[in-house]
Structures are given as structure tokens and as C-alpha cells.
Amino acid sequence: MSLIKKYSFPLLLCITAWLWLYNSSCIRRDNFRTNGGTIAFSQDTLLFDTVFTAMGTSTRSIKIINKEKERLKIESIRLFRGSSSPYFLNVNGVSGKSVSDVSIEGNDSLYVFASVFIDPTNTDNPFIVEDRIVARVNGQDFTLPVLAYGQNAIYVTDSVLQTQTWTKNRPYVIIKNALVEEGHTLTLNAGTRVYVHADSRLFVQGTLKVNGTKNDSVVFQGDRIDRRIYFDDEDFVNGVGGEWGGINLLKTSYNNTINYLLLKNGGASTMLGENVITDASLQVDPDTVNNGTPKLTITNSTIRNSGGYGLLAFASSIKSENNLFFACAKENVALIQGGRYDFFGCTIAGFASRINTATDKHFSMVALNFLSTGNNEYIGGNLFLTLRNCIVYGNMEDEFFPNKVNDFTAQVTLDHCLIRSNAALPSWVTQQSVLLNQDPLFENTNANNLHFNDYHLKTGSPAKGAGVTFSGMASQDMDGTPRNNPPSIGCYE
Incomplete structure (x- = not known):
């Protein structure tokens, strides 16, 4: 009984302190900046090289950077063209045309992954497929152009x-x-x-x-x-x-x-x-x-x-x-x-x-x-x-x-x-x-x-003019330059 009395009060203090710290951390985790705030993208355009239609691409990525000291909540990261966009997003394992309620710690960054699937058209020549990634923070939109060249x-x-x-x-x-x-x-x-x-x-x-x-x-x-x-x-x-x-x-x-x-x-x-x-x-x-x-x-x-x-x-x-x-x-x-x-x-x-x-x-x-x-x-x-x-x-x-x-x-x-x-x-x-x-x-x-x-x-090469002319020899080199007599050694005269 004396042991229980001896340790019960310190134990109660520890439990109380732990609960206080836990609640404080919960409060801190939900403590976002509620107005203003600036984010930036790691590049000015998300560019895909030529994409064959009906095949899609491997995944590209960009970073969204929190320029503030406080945590920011990004209300949404979405494609401007919505459901009609040929692009797809993936943020924190969530895929789609739009992702909601994503947070970034102060002076930290977040990866956004993107891919594209372009429907065939009747065009023989390469064509441009455009969209924008739009990130909204406290009612303000930040946009990043997205660009791919399609090829049937x-x-x-x-x-x-x-x-x-x-x-x-x-x-x-x-x-x-x-x-x-x-x-x-x-x-x-x-x-x-x-x-x-x-x-x-x-x-x-x-x-x-x-x-x-x-x-x-x-x-x-x-x-x-x-x-x-x-x-x-x-x-x-x-x-x-x-x-x-x-x-x-x-x-x-x-x-x-x-x-x-x-x-x-x-x-x-x-x-x-x-x-x-x-x-x-x-x-x-x-x-x-x-x-x-x-x-x-x-x-x-x-x-x-x-x-x-x-x-x-x-x-x-x-x-x-x-x-x-x-x-x-x-x-x-x-x-x-x-x-x-x-x-x-x-x-x-x-x-x-x-x-x-x-x-x-x-x-x-x-x-x-x-x-x-x-x-x-x-x-x-x-x-x-x-x-x-x-x-x-x-x-x-x-x-x-x-x-x-x-x-x-x-x-x-x-x-x-x-x-x-x-x-x-x-x-x-x-x-x-x-x-x-x-x-x-x-x-x-x-x-x-x-x-x-x-x-x-180069001028002065020992291969210059060091060849031999023979019956049936090509009259021009790989560049279409006439072969001399005697010709140079190699594929270029």
C-alpha cells in the first residue's frame, strides 16, 4: 500500500504531462496559416518531350515549395482542364485530375507527379497539348503551365x-x-x-x-x-x-x-x-x-x-x-x-x-x-x-x-x-x-x-589520300563528297 502511495502521484504527473504534450502537438498539426502565403514551383513549365498517341509517357515530377515559415494547407491541386485533360496527377499516393487538402511544412516542399495520355487524331505532324496545374492556397491560385508534344x-x-x-x-x-x-x-x-x-x-x-x-x-x-x-x-x-x-x-x-x-x-x-x-x-x-x-x-x-x-x-x-x-x-x-x-x-x-x-x-x-x-x-x-x-x-x-x-x-x-x-x-x-x-x-x-x-x-591526318582506287569503288564518300584519286581512308574523304 505504501508503494502505491509513493509512486501514484509522480505517475499521475507523467500521464498529465503526456496528455498535455499530445494535445499540444495535435493543435500544432492543425495550426495552418489561414490567410495569404506564397508557394512556388521548382520549374517554370512542366515539359514532356514528344509523346506517341495511345501510348502515354513515363512519369514526370515537380516540387511545390512553401516559401513561408508557417505550415500551409493547399486546398486543392488540380488540372485546369479538369476531366477533359489528357494529364493525370499523383500527390501523396492519391491519383486523379484533382487532389484536395494537402499540407506543406514551413520552408519545405511537396512532390507532384504527372503523366499524359494523348488520344490519336488525324494529324500527321506533331502537335501541342497544353494544360495547367493549379494549386490553391487560402483562396489564391498558383499556376504552372504543362506542355507536351503529341505525335500520331x-x-x-x-x-x-x-x-x-x-x-x-x-x-x-x-x-x-x-x-x-x-x-x-x-x-x-x-x-x-x-x-x-x-x-x-x-x-x-x-x-x-x-x-x-x-x-x-x-x-x-x-x-x-x-x-x-x-x-x-x-x-x-x-x-x-x-x-x-x-x-x-x-x-x-x-x-x-x-x-x-x-x-x-x-x-x-x-x-x-x-x-x-x-x-x-x-x-x-x-x-x-x-x-x-x-x-x-x-x-x-x-x-x-x-x-x-x-x-x-x-x-x-x-x-x-x-x-x-x-x-x-x-x-x-x-x-x-x-x-x-x-x-x-x-x-x-x-x-x-x-x-x-x-x-x-x-x-x-x-x-x-x-x-x-x-x-x-x-x-x-x-x-x-x-x-x-x-x-x-x-x-x-x-x-x-x-x-x-x-x-x-x-x-x-x-x-x-x-x-x-x-x-x-x-x-x-x-x-x-x-x-x-x-x-x-x-x-x-x-x-x-x-x-x-x-x-x-583533320588536315594533316595520315589517312588523307592514303587509300587506293579500285574497280567498283563508290565514287562518293558518306557525305556525298567525290572520292579523290587516291582516296582517303575511312568513311569520309
């Missing part, structure tokens, strides 16, 4: 394609892969723009014809074009290697021709059923037709910033002239398991982007007459490779790696090329007028911004 598109979803022609009128968006059926031809006219979703690809069993021009190339890229969400202003224009899969010319495909094609940011490793598809922007499978015409003839084209390989070929046949391959996470060009290849006037540059997905540095180019299948196990094929008037150079000591097994033929000829190779090239590689380890003096190689990379040759 033609959606190709998990489709088998028969003979048809794509044009520049509207972009094409490939979702869940597309397949050109055997015996059919897909033709892409000058200026055609193709956006490929995530890990999707274009597979070709038949024939692909890309008819770009110098002033109107055909472009393949990922469909995640609102990259400001992910990168700062320096990086978003470049994209990241592996934004989409690639183009695969399958075994039955033949007589493919590509002129003035830009392939950028491809090379995602993807799945097709239970099968893993290699991470290459352009993959050319074995030539099973063998009709004397190369399986692929590619000219005046650029493959850049792949998340894996740029051009990858297995036991195939390719003629490549006036092309530029650069900034790929793995080899820019990889020729595996033999095949027959002619590379004329190409620049293969091993300068990767700092925002690429690669962690290891690879050669610019490899040429093998085998494909490893396990420990000391391989399959192979005869290899015939000619590099003429080509540059293979980068920031590694060795950028060109030819290798062979003796079970199969390997004939590699370097004719009037500039090659970076600190290690001696194998004796079975034929060399004629090869410039080894001489800096080609490119105009600019910038790992921070691919748009600053310029593989034209």
Missing part, C-alpha cells in the same frame, strides 16, 4: 508482315516484335522513322530494303523519347545503349540492301519465348541461300551506341561500304564463325559513350573463323575478309582482333588501312600499305556527348 504513329504490334512499304508520313512504333515473312519484302522509303519498344525487334525472314538518302536517312531508335526524365540535358539527346533490341536478318533472309540508315541506342539482350536473342543492333545470321549476292549490302549508314554489338554476323556474307560504326558497348563489328565479308571505306571507331551500359572495353572489330560453344569446343566455317581503305581505331592499344582455328580456312586481307594494334598482327593476315598505330586525327571523339563525336579527318 502507326503501331506494329506482334505482327507478321507481308510485302509492304513504309513511308515518312508518320512514325512506326514496333511493340512485341515484328517479323517480315519469308518470301516477302519490307521497303522503307527515305525519311521513315521507326521507334522500337523496350526489348522488341524487327526480324526478317524475307528481304529488307532501306532506301534512305543523304538528306533523309531512315532512322531506327527506341520509343522512350522523353529522356529528360532519366538524364540531364547533356545526356538525354544521346540515349542509352540497349533502349531497344535490334534488326535480325534470319537464315532464310537474302538480298537485303540498306542505304543511309541510322541505327542508334539498340542492342538490348532480349527473349523470344525461351530463347535469348543476342545483344546486337544489327545481327546477320548464316547465309543459307548462297546465291552469289551478299546476304546484306549496307552503304552510307551509321550504327552507334549499341548496348552490345553494333554489327554481328555469323557465317554470313556482307558488303559494307562508306559506313560508320562507333560507341558500342561490345565490338562495333564482330564477324564470327567464318563467312565472306568486304569492308570498303569504313570507319570503325572504339570510343564508347560514358553513359553506355558497358562495364568492360572490347575491341573495335573481331574476325573469327569459329564460334566457341564450350571448353575447347567450337563450330567453325571458312573466313574470307577484306578490309580496304578502312580505319579501325580507338582508345585501346589493340582494336582489331583476328583469330582462327586450323580446321577451317582463314583469309584476312588488310589493304591500305589504318589499324590500331600494338600486338603484332598474325602472319596469316595479309597486309598491304597498312598504317599501324598512327592517330587518324579525327575532328572530335567525345565520350561525354555523342553529338560532339566527329569522325571526319
